[in-house]
Amino acid sequence: xxxxxxxxxxxxxxxxxxxxxxxxxxxxxxxxxxxxxxxxxxxxxxxxxxxxxxxxxxxxxxxxxxxxxxxxxxxxxxxxxxxxxxxxxxxxxxxxxxxxxxxx
Amino acid sequence: xxxxxxxxxxxxxxxxxxxxxxxxxxxxxxxxxxxxxxxxxxxxxxxxxxxxxxxxxxxxxxxxxxxxxxxxxxxxxxxxxxxxxxxxxxxxxxxxxxxxxxxxxxxxxxxxxxxxxxxxxxxxxxxxxxxxxxxxxxxxxxxxxxxxxxxxxxxxxxxxxxxxxxxxxxxxx
Numbered sequence: 263x264x265x266x267x268x269x270x271x272x273x274x275x276x277x278x279x280x281x282x283x284x285x286x287x288x289x290x291x292x293x294x295x296x297x298x299x300x301x302x303x304x305x306x307x308x309x310x311x312x313x314x315x316x317x318x319x320x321x322x323x324x325x326x327x328x329x330x331x332x333x334x335x336x337x338x339x340x341x342x343x344x345x346x347x348x349x350x351x352x353x354x355x356x357x358x359x360x361x362x363x364x365x366x
Numbered sequence: 367x368x369x370x371x372x373x374x375x376x377x378x379x380x381x382x383x384x385x386x387x388x389x390x391x392x393x394x395x396x397x398x399x400x401x402x403x404x405x406x407x408x409x410x411x412x413x414x415x416x417x418x419x420x421x422x423x424x425x426x427x428x429x430x431x432x433x434x435x436x437x438x439x440x441x442x443x444x445x446x447x448x449x450x451x452x453x454x455x456x457x458x459x460x461x462x463x464x465x466x467x468x469x470x471x472x473x474x475x476x477x478x479x480x481x482x483x484x485x486x487x488x489x490x491x492x493x494x495x496x497x498x499x500x501x502x503x504x505x506x507x508x509x510x511x512x513x514x515x516x517x518x519x520x521x522x523x524x525x526x527x528x529x530x531x532x533x534x535x536x537x538x539x
Binding site: 265266267268269270271272273274276277278280281282283284285287288289290291293294296297298300301304307308311312314315316317319320321322323325326328329330332333334335336337338339340341343344345346347348350356 | 368370371374378381382385386388389390394397398401404405408411412415416417419420423424427428431432435436438439440442443444450451453457458460461462464465466468469472473476477481482483487488489491495496499500506508511515518519522523525526529530
């Protein structure tokens with residue numbers, strides 16, 4: 263089972279994190295930016311579980327961290343989508359460039 | 367290279383490929399579907415790491431909850447068939463450069479750091495132990511974070527209702 267070194271799992275999660283970061287940089291649509299953030303949160307979850315499995319196999323604390331991150335991500339997504347729909351109601355667009363009243 | 371390793375690399379390729387498509391597809395509905403595939407791939411990575419409970423939670427919460435919520439909000443706010451406007455080439459170039467730089471830097475650091483693996487104990491996550499430790503108030507218990515996170519969920523629920531509620535006076539006018 264432990265034929266894969268820990269660093270390979272960390273490479274995968276790092277790549278996923280930077281894919282999410284690329285999406286956050288290039289997207290201008292709020293929903294797609296939220297999707298990029300979900301990818302980044304998932305890569306962090308993979309990290310926690312992998313560290314738990316490989317470095318501290320007698321404990322299950324990393325599993326708890328993953329669970330709490332999943333809960334917080336769910337709450338964050340729900341609030342974010344409520345804000346997005348409210349923004350769409352007032353601006354008829356969910357592009358970040360169209361919601362610039364509070365800039366400067 | 368045994369079967370387990372091959373399965374790991376297949377799952378990783380699936381996750382990363384659908385992740386890239388999720389952030390680069392120009393049709394927003396397709397991006398959401400690619401995100402769904404990526405999350406399912408991550409769940410199968412959890413199955414590969416033998417944490418079945420987290421995998422089940424991942425499928426229920428992410429695939430069954432968050433992605434469905436995202437797809438609903440796409441239907442409410444977007445013309446899902448139309449393409450999103452192209453990002454400028456300059457911005458794409460700099461985003462790719464920043465992401466590649468960060469990726470290479472982190473991979474170098476990870477590669478140089480020697481992790482010492484303790485292969486003496488086998489890693490098992492019994493669901494009963496998760497349940498007892500989650501509500502234990504002793505030394506390794508998670509009762510306080512559990513309560514805090516339940517308050518957070520309550521606050522998020524009330525916040526969603528307040529934000530999404532229509533203002534009555536506005537509706538009359």
